[in-house]
Amino acid sequence: MSVDLNKVRNIGISAHIDSGKTTLTERILFYTDRIHAIHDVRGKDGVGAKMDSMELERERGITIQSAATFCNWKGNDINIIDTPGHVDFTIEVERALRVLDGAVLVLCSVGGVQSQSITVNRQMTRYKVPRIAFINKCDRTGANPERVTAQLREKLALNAHMVQVPIGLENDLVGVVDLITMKALYFDGDNGEIVREDVIPADLQVKCAEKREELLEAVSMFSDELMEVMLEEGEINPALIHAAVRKGTLALEFTAVFVGSAYKNKAVQPMLDGVNAYLPCPTDVENMALDLDNEEKEFKVTNDPADPLIMLAFKLEDGRYGQLTYVRTYQGKVTKGDTIVNSRTGKKVKVGRLCRMHSDEMEDIDGCGSGDIVALFGIDCASGDTFTTGEISCSMSSMHIPEPVISLAIIPVDNKAQINMSKALNRFTKEDPTFRTFVDHETSETIISGMGELHLEVYVERMKREYNAEVTVGAPQVAYRETITARAEFNYTHKKQTGGSGQFGRVAGYMEPYEEGEYEFVDAIVGGVIPREFISSCDKGFQKSLVKGSLCGSAVTGVRCVINDGSYHTVDSSDVAFQLAAIGAFKEGYMKAKPVIMEPIMKVSVEGPTEFQGSIMGSINQRRGMIIGTMEEGNYTVVEADVPLSEMFGYSTILRSLTQGKAEFTMEFSAFRQVPKGVNDELIKKYQAEKKNG
Amino acid sequence: MGKKNLVMNNPLRVLGLEKKVQEKGAGMGLVMASAGLGKTAILVQIALDSMLWGDKVLHVSIGEGFDKTRAWYDDILALMAVGEKSESFHSTVAEIMPNRMIMTFKEAGFNQAKLEERLDDLVQQNIYKPVCLIIDGYDFSAGNHADLEEFKEFMVRHGLKMIWFSATTHRDDDRRSAAGVPAPCHEIDDLFDVVLLIAPKDEAVNLKIIKCNNCAVDPGTSLTLDPSTMLIQKG
Incomplete structure (x- = not known):
């Protein structure tokens, strides 16, 4: 168990x-002696890199799922x-x-600051993560x-040196020259594991002196002591510079830039020294929790292992040994056999086994601390x-989880595939909150939805490879929404008399736009005109109506339903009767409430040479994109725009x-x-045709 | 809330200029101040007024990033939203946002010819045709009378109603034109129809009208700005 928090670094590695x-x-x-042989991402040895534990990741050479290691x-x-590295997997980046507490921003020395960076x-x-940069592939x-460092300053507005x-x-x-100690570093041995210090090569001495001067000038802003020594032109102790860089980094006002080539085993170790020296330890970072006993008032977690436990589950995986839950401890400690409480559900659970993760392998530990x-x-828990x-009832601030914007139908090829597909979907939806699935009751198709074409494509591939679930895939569909724009009254009576006990329920009230959320039900019934036990039936009926709007069959959101009148029958009224009455009332009010179709709009950023700016725009x-602005920087331009997702299919080919x-x-x-009127009419027409053709 | 009422205390309205701009255009305007005194805040308020009139605005920002420029609009709108009904305010803002486009350039990469080339890209493809141009960060110390005259002609060629510039004054440079326009614009003040100067006075900040052809208020008049928001103080 780690006791000295000053010696803990929780870092992410993020990049394009x-x-x-x-x-x-x-x-x-x-x-760091965690593995004893090096395998390349697209290596000829067929082993693949350690962290890319998914077969698909190894094949494509990109990381899809983040893995934790120690x-x-x-x-x-x-x-x-x-x-x-792909934007479709942003939820993984955000959760990390x-x-x-800190991060290493990796950049390609040729590609520089690219769109994903x-x-x-x-x-x-957004998450106030102090960072250092590593310019790889030198x-x-x-x-x-040097060009990439300039881009860090210009494009990312970082004070990078x-x-x-x-x-x-x-x-x-x-090798590299360390500008703080003014020593040359070479990386000897078969895998660059021996770091050898030497004097700076003669042809680099002037350049290094200039660069050091630049660096000192920049970091002296964070240390009066350093500035004083510089003014007095005295000898500068490297420790003083390290302290100034660290102060600037923690304040998010300075980014130290390291250079090297991981592939060629050059200068990875000095970057690790930078992680130790400049990135924060848990106590350097302010993390806030919400006090559930005090109207969710924010309070700062202490990081003190002696204080009551606060631990956040930030990632779930369903693996060989059941559900694996990645947690970060913010204060207190937990040991094997402890009973902990899930703040959301109030359920007590016993901690049976704890381990440190090393990609897909693990190492058992007895406990963990702040x-x-x-x-x-x-x-058993959910992500977040x-x-x-x-002893305390609190929750860490909720994580920002974007709504899925694209969906497609998947049809299993046979019965076996159907069973396997269900298992796969069950696991994926638990792991990834941006990946959702449901069955369309009209077409009986299973629909999956997520954050982009690649996002869904990867899950379909994973179904095939990991679960042997062969599926055919429909064309991607945009997740439209419907909402109302006006207040409308309803007064609907559901009455059915077909022998035996009948069905009766009358529901009256109004619906109106509700901007604060997806749906709100308001019970304004007085005098018991609808008995208490049937109020929830009305709510259920309205909620059922929200699943599929009558314009284009998309989910309805942003509606407040208020019931203020109704009637019942002592014998014929029932839960079902009032649900059906509410469904009828919704239908009656909905078309009067001027419903409209909404479409997902994407924030698109296109980056390319300035000569193509006109074509890009x-x-x-x-x-149907709305150009928000253009940013011209030297020979390249970035065009920022809001574009409907439905128009973005196949854009990469067009842009190329x-x-x-x-x-x-x-x-x-x-x-x-x-959506504009033309699109609105087209979607309605298409939906009507689909309904007609069954 | 009607969108026309959104910016009651906009500089253009207070100066009585907005009708003239709408009718036949008002030429070139200039907002001057020392560095950091809020020139961009005033330009953004002017831009917002045009946007509310339904006019398309092209905000050219020289030496500033795109996000920073957009943040100015977000901040000023957030200040205006205080005390307004959120629902209608947000729908008005959503309605006027298509009337704004931001274009950013590096200091070294900007000139009138390049701007014209970019504007032609937009107009010829029928993407965006601005009628009000905001140029924030233009280096007047490097420009001369002829360069600015080019902008006058540019305005006519593109059917612009107004171009608003910002210029940075320096405390240690006390050169002024006969009309009282400070350096670095003292030798080109004839090209501008409106010149406003932001000047701090004690705890307050004043917006001095140095020159204003066809304004409803006389030159020499000062408007008081709220120093914390840079909005013109109500009343």
Whole structure:
């Protein structure tokens, strides 16, 4: 169990796809003696990198699911979450950032700051995660870490400064110069495991002196003592510079830039030194919890192991040994055999087994303390649940979970596939809150929905590979919504007399737009005109009506239903009768309440050479996109726009052909917005035709 | 709330200029102040007024990032939202947002020809045709009379009703034109129809009208800005 929290680092490794962060993690594990052989992401040995434990990840060379691992570097315990690089898996990145104290932003020395780096940086800023940068792939042709550092300043608005200078670049990369100690570092041995210090090569001395001067000028802002020494032109103790860099990093006002090549085993160890020296320990970060006994008032967690336990479950996995729950402890401690309480459900559970995760392998431990990230076995909970020992009732701030925006129908090819598909879906939905599934009762098709085409594609692939569930896939469908725009009255009587006991219920009231949430039911019945026991039946009936709107068959949201009158029959009124009355009342009021169709709008960011700016803007305009702005920086331009998701299918191909493959885009969900009249009419027509054809 | 009433205390309305802008355009305007005194806040309020009139605004920001420029609008709108009914306020804001486009340039990469090239891209493809141009961050110390004249012609070519610039004054530079326009715009003040100067006075901040052709208020008049929000003080 970690006791000294100053020696704990919870870090994430985040970056644009293919920046080499999985390779970097692999080298970290190797240099910290967690693994004893190096396997490349797309290695010829067919083993794949340690952290890419999913077969699909190894094949595609991208990380889909983040894995947690633990290592120790020079006496510090480092918990690492390797995070995915594709925007469709943003929930994985966000969940990791929520529980981490610091991060390493990995960049490609050729590609520089790319679109996903911007998204990841935005997320890091949202969660106030201090970061250092590692400019990887300095061995590649066209490597230019200085340009990338300038981009960090310009594009990400980070106060980024190199703390190292590469010795040679591209094929000539042999080591780095540490600008703080002013020593050259070389990486000897078969796998670069021996770090050798030497004097700075003569041809780099002037450049290094200049760069050091720049660095000192930037970090002296965070240390009066350093500034004083500089003004007095005295000898500067490296410890003083380290302290200033750390202060700036923790304040989110400085980003130290490391350089190297993980693939070529160059300069990973100094970056790890940077993690130890500059990234925060759990006590450096302020984490807030909500007091459930005091109107969810925020309070700061203490990080003190002696205080009552507060622990957040941030990720679930259904593995070989049952449900595996990744938790971060914010204060207190937990040991094997302890009983803990789930704040959301109030249920008590016993901690049977705890372990540290090392990708898909694990190491049993007896307990964990404040600041730790570990996994628990056999705990039934949902992602985002908070555990305590029951002395306090609190919840960690809820995590931002975006709504799914795209769906597609999947049809199992045979009975066996049907059974396997159910098992797979059950597991995936528990693991990933942005992945949802339901059965369309009209078509009897299973619908899966998520955050993008690739997101769903990966789950379909996983079904096939991990569960042997062969499915045929329908065309992707946009998740439209319906809502009302006006208040409308209803007064509906459900009456059925077919021999035996009949059905009777009358429901009257009104419905109106409800902007604060998805649905609200208000019982304004006085004088018992609808008996108490049937009030909930009315609510149920309205909720059933929300599942499928009558315009295009999409879910209805943003509706407040108020009942203020009704009548009943002592014999014929029942739960079912009032549910049916409410369904009828909803139908009656709905069309009068001026319903509209809403569509998901994506925040799209297209980045490409300036010469193609006109074509890019034209392509967005053709897709009913609203250009919010353009950002011209040297030879490239970023165009930011809001575009309906329905118009974005196949955009990558169009963009490639428009820009000779030189532009790329990212998108994330922004909001639901009313569709234009033409689209509205078309969707209604299509839905009516579908209904007619059964 | 009607959208026309959203910005009652907008600088253009207080100056009595908004009708003239709507009728036939009002030429070039200039907001001057020392660094950090709120020029962008005033420009954004002017832009919002145009947007509320249904006019398309192109906000050109030189040397500032896209997110920072957008944040100015979000902040000013958030201040205006205080005390308003949230439902109708938000729907008005959503309605006027398509009337704004932001374009950012690096200081070194900006000139009138480049702006025209970008604008042509937008207009020719029928993507966006602004009638009000905001140019925030233009370097007047590097520009001369002829450069600014180009903008006048540019305005006519593109059917713009107004171009608003911001210019940074320096405390140690006391050069002024006869009309009282401070450096660095003292030699080109004839090109501007409106010149406003933000000047701190004791605890308050004043918006001085140095020059205003066809304004409802006389030059020399000062409006008081709320220093915490940079909105014109009500009443």
